Amino acid sequence: MLQDVAVHSADTPLPDPFDPSAMRAQYRAEGLDETDLAPSPYDQFARWFKEAAASGLHEPNAMVVSTADAAGRPSSRTVLLKRFDEHGFVFFTNYTSRKGRDLAENPYASLLFPWHPLARQVIITGPATRIGRDETAAYFRTRPHGSQLGAWASDQSAPVASRAELERGWAELAARYPEGEQVPAPPHWGGIRVVAETVEFWQGRENRLHDRLRYERQGDGDGWAVVRLAP
Structure with a gap:
C-alpha cells in the first residue's frame, strides 16, 4: 500500500524555517472562564505568578515596561518585578533613565508579562508613582x-x-x-509603583480563539468589573 509522501521538485522551494510568516503554534491550553477568576486582579495575578514560578519558567518576574514621553513617543524595555500587592506593582530603576524621564513627563505605564511556555500573558495599565525613600533604601540593602x-x-x-x-x-x-x-542608595535611583486601573489575563486557545478577561477598576474604590474581550 502506497503512503502519502511529500515530494518537492527542484522548482519547489522548501519552507524557510526562519520566515516569521510561516511560524505557527497551536495553543491547546485549558480555558479561562469568568467563574474561575479571583475577586481582585491582584489575587488572580498571585495565582498565575505562583504557577509560572512553579513551572520552572525562567525569570517569571520579567516584564516588558512600556512608557511614553510628553509627545506620546513610546518606548519599551524588559524590567524585573520586585514586589506586588493590593497597592500595585513595583520595579526599580534609575530615575534619569529614559523610562524615568518618560514617567516624570507622562506618569502612566503598561506592564506585560509574556509567559509564552504557559500560553499566558498578563497586561497591566495604570498610573506610575515613585515609592518612598525608606522603602527604596530597604530594598537596596537586599541587592x-x-x-x-x-x-x-x-x-x-x-x-x-x-x-x-x-x-x-x-x-x-x-x-x-x-x-x-x-x-x-543613590538619590537618583529608586522604585516605581504602577497602580492597576486595568489588568488583562490572556490565555491562549485553539484556533486563535483566545480567552481575554480584563479587570477594570470602578471609580476610585476597590471595586472591579470583568470584561471579556474578543481575541
Whole structure:
C-alpha cells in the first residue's frame, strides 16, 4: 500500500524555517472562564505568578515596561518585578533613565508579562508613582554588593564612551566601597509603583480563539468589573 509522501521538485522551494510568516503554534491550553477568576486582579495575578514560578519558567518576574514621553513617543524595555500587592506593582530603576524621564513627563505605564511556555500573558495599565525613600533604601540593602555598585556606576540610558570606561567606574566604586561595607542608595535611583486601573489575563486557545478577561477598576474604590474581550 502506497503512503502519502511529500515530494518537492527542484522548482519547489522548501519552507524557510526562519520566515516569521510561516511560524505557527497551536495553543491547546485549558480555558479561562469568568467563574474561575479571583475577586481582585491582584489575587488572580498571585495565582498565575505562583504557577509560572512553579513551572520552572525562567525569570517569571520579567516584564516588558512600556512608557511614553510628553509627545506620546513610546518606548519599551524588559524590567524585573520586585514586589506586588493590593497597592500595585513595583520595579526599580534609575530615575534619569529614559523610562524615568518618560514617567516624570507622562506618569502612566503598561506592564506585560509574556509567559509564552504557559500560553499566558498578563497586561497591566495604570498610573506610575515613585515609592518612598525608606522603602527604596530597604530594598537596596537586599541587592548583591556588585549590583549596588552598578546602580552608582551606570548613568542609565546616557551615552558611554566604551565598555572599559563603564568597568573603570565600577572598579573605582569597588575600591571605595569594598565587600561588606554598606553602600548608600543613590538619590537618583529608586522604585516605581504602577497602580492597576486595568489588568488583562490572556490565555491562549485553539484556533486563535483566545480567552481575554480584563479587570477594570470602578471609580476610585476597590471595586472591579470583568470584561471579556474578543481575541
